[in-house]
Amino acid sequence: MSSVLMDSKNFLSFTLDNPLFIDDTQHFQLSDHTQVDILDTGVIVFTPLNNQQAVNKDIVLSCAVHGNETAPIEICNQLITAILEQQITVTHRVLFLIGNPPAIINKTRFVEENMNRLFSGAHSKGEGLVNQERKRAQALEQYVADFFNQGAANSQRIHYDLHTAIRPSKHEKFAIYPYRPGRSYSAEQMMFLAKCGVDTILFHHEPTTTFSYYSSEQFNADAFTVELGKVMPFGENDMTRFHDTKQMLTQLISQESVNLPQYDATQLNLYKVSRSINKQADDFEFSFAKDAPNFSRFVKGETLATENGADIKVEAEVEAIVFPNANVPIGQRTVLCLVPTQDAPVS
Ligand SMILES: O=C(O)CCC(=O)N[C@@H](CCC(=O)O)C(=O)O
Numbered sequence: 001m002s003s004v005l006m007d008s009k010n011f012l013s014f015t016l017d018n019p020l021f022i023d024d025t026q027h028f029q030l031s032d033h034t035q036v037d038i039l040d041t042g043v044i045v046f047t048p049l050n051n052q053q054a055v056n057k058d059i060v061l062s063c064a065v066h067g068n069e070t071a072p073i074e075i076c077n078q079l080i081t082a083i084l085e086q087q088i089t090v091t092h093r094v095l096f097l098i099g100n101p102p103a104i105i106n107k108t109r110f111v112e113e114n115m116n117r118l119f120s121g122a123h124s125k126g127e128g129l130v131n132q133e134r135k136r137a138q139a140l141e142q143y144v145a146d147f148f149n150q151g152a153a154n155s156q157r158i159h160y161d162l163h164t165a166i167r168p169s170k171h172e173k174f175a176i177y178p179y180r181p182g183r184s185y186s187a188e189q190m191m192f193l194a195k196c197g198v199d200t201i202l203f204h205h206e207p208t209t210t211f212s213y214y215s216s217e218q219f220n221a222d223a224f225t226v227e228l229g230k231v232m233p234f235g236e237n238d239m240t241r242f243h244d245t246k247q248m249l250t251q252l253i254s255q256e257s258v259n260l261p262q263y264d265a266t267q268l269n270l271y272k273v274s275r276s277i278n279k280q281a282d283d284f285e286f287s288f289a290k291d292a293p294n295f296s297r298f299v300k301g302e303t304l305a306t307e308n309g310a311d312i313k314v315e316a317e318v319e320a321i322v323f324p325n326a327n328v329p330i331g332q333r334t335v336l337c338l339v340p341t342q343d344a345p346v347s
């Protein structure tokens with residue numbers, strides 16, 4: 001093990017000291033109970049060595065797919081440190097991914113290209129692997145593939161891709177459930193998220209090129225993009241707001257199973273994505289206030305945006321908006337429109 005990591009047990013510092021690659025993979029054990037494998041910058045796997053009958057989950061926790069979303073980075077790094085210092089012992093296989101170290105250093109969402117639009121092979125489309133984010137998205141796919149493929153056939157595969165949102169939100173913590181045709185939604189997963197404080201779920205309506213969709217679609221994982229609050233610089237996150245999330249993630253990785261309440265839709269705010277409005281022209285502009293929070297609601301006929309001299313109006317009786325961002329390349333999502341739902345197929 002390199003002295004850099006040995007001295008500090010701070011995997012984030014080690015990652016940011018080596019943002020593009022590490023010289024060698026590193027492999028060591030914690031006492032006789034946990035195998036640790038550092039496979040790349042920001043890529044660390046913990047494998048329990050004892051009590052194999054309790055190992056029933058393969059868990060991926062990713063952060064910093066967007067470099068300026070610091071709270072998830074702090075949460076993951078705290079969990080990694082607690083494992084390395086043997087305050088927590090993993091019961092299940094766990095892969096932590098710090099997605100985009102150069103963007104963390106840059107304090108920006110991305111350096112050249114939004115990495116969360118580059119999964120499921122999008123990294124190699126068009127001009128191909130021309131930048132660091134494209135290469136990293138391809139590499140992250142491979143680490144996830146290897147990790148899940150090396151697990152037991154009957155293990156539950158879980159991937160929480162942790163983010164924070166640009167805007168304030170009427171529902172502070174929410175999760176995007178990737179499109180999964182033919183698969184019902186997991187009541188257990190939604191109650192786990194609720195116990196994390198993530199009480200709002202958006203059911204996506206179409207395939208995307210996000211990291212969580214990749215794990216969900218390719219590996220049948222219970223995968224989510226999880227939004228934990230508003231983007232803040234390092235040092236400005238109120239970590240008390242993440243207490244429940246961190247506690248539940250600790251239970252998830254360290255306990256054979258987690259006690260969860262019965263599914264109760266009344267504890268959740270459920271929304272279906274009704275449409276994604278993609279940018280067609282440079283003059284795209286929203287009609288609502290710049291500081292409108294996520295989940296602001298608009299009624300049928302109201303104008304949401306203008307583009308090419310035309311109005312883009314609310315189509316359903318009521319639509320809520322999430323992730324409005326006009327500053328995206330042509331072809332990409334400017335906003336997701338949502339309708340409240342109670343009838344999602346859950347099992
Ligand atoms: O606040 C915003 O505008 C963006 C927050 C964010 O990064 N959201 C993810 C959602 C991914 C998904 O739809 O699963 C993203 O835009 O990549």
Ligand SMILES: [Zn+2]
Nearest residue numbers: 066069163164
């Ligand atoms: Zn994000």
